Amino acid sequence: MPVSALRALPSVEKLLGHEQLAAACRDLPRVVVVDAVRATLAEARERLRRAKRAGQESAPDDTTLAALAAARARLDALPALRRVLNATGIVLHTNLGRAPLASAAREAVAEIAAGYSSLEYDLTVGKRGDRGLGCEHWLTRLTSTLRPVASAANTSRMAAAPLFTTHAASAPVSRVSQCSQPSPRSPRLPTVRSYSSEL
Numbered sequence: 001m002p003v004s005a006l007r008a009l010p011s012v013e014k015l016l017g018h019e020q021l022a023a024a025c026r027d028l029p030r031v032v033v034v035d036a037v038r039a040t041l042a043e044a045r046e047r048l049r050r051a052k053r054a055g056q057e058s059a060p061d062d063t064t065l066a067a068l069a070a071a072r073a074r075l076d077a078l079p080a081l082r083r084v085l086n087a088t089g090i091v092l093h094t095n096l097g098r099a100p101l102a103s104a105a106r107e108a109v110a111e112i113a114a115g116y117s118s119l120e121y122d123l124t125v126g127k128r129g130d131r132g133l134g135c136e137h138w139l140t141r142l143t144s145t146l147r148p149v150a151s152a153a154n155t156s157r158m159a160a161a162p163l164f165t166t167h168a169a170s171a172p173v174s175r176v177s178q179c180s181q182p183s184p185r186s187p188r189l190p191t192v193r194s195y196s197s198e199l
Contacts (some may be wrong), residue, residue: 008059020066024073036073
């Protein structure tokens with residue numbers, strides 16, 4: 001393949017100045033557009049190197065490359081967390097965000113997220129507080145337990161909590177075990193163990 005075909009590819013800066021990329025440069029962070037242009041040019045070089053047998057000896061025009069780079073940039077700029085349709089038949093699906101929030105819950109989240117909040121600040125005493133108190137308060141009211149403990153991915157705390165908050169000698173704790181090699185045939189399954197206060 002003639003070397004001129006590779007040399008005919010535009011530089012990154014030249015392609016960034018193409019009108020096809022004007023909107024992307026205006027709407028997206030420059031680093032996203034630059035990375036998209038570089039990736040597009042790298043793919044074009046690779047295709048040209050492999051084009052000997054196909055007889056392709058000419059580089060794609062700048063307009064085509066700019067359009068490809070613009071599409072790639074907009075795709076790369078999309079957030080990883082997006083709305084999806086749950087067609088699995090599983091109502092509470094961990095991989096899909098568990099379950100949709102009610103309208104009142106969404107409004108409450110939006111209102112709090114719009115500014116600062118008392119996440120770990122006790123407004124009653126004017127000092128630093130515990131972020132789990134609000135959750136524990138409502139768990140107590142809804143379940144009538146003496147003192148629930150909210151914990152995320154903390155097996156030891158979940159195992160010890162019932163022993164300190166109840167008079168029982170032992171307490172069953174349900175946790176989710178992550179398989180060493182998770183797959184559709186070996187999903188995450190709950191494991192129930194019994195912990196004793198004598199430990």
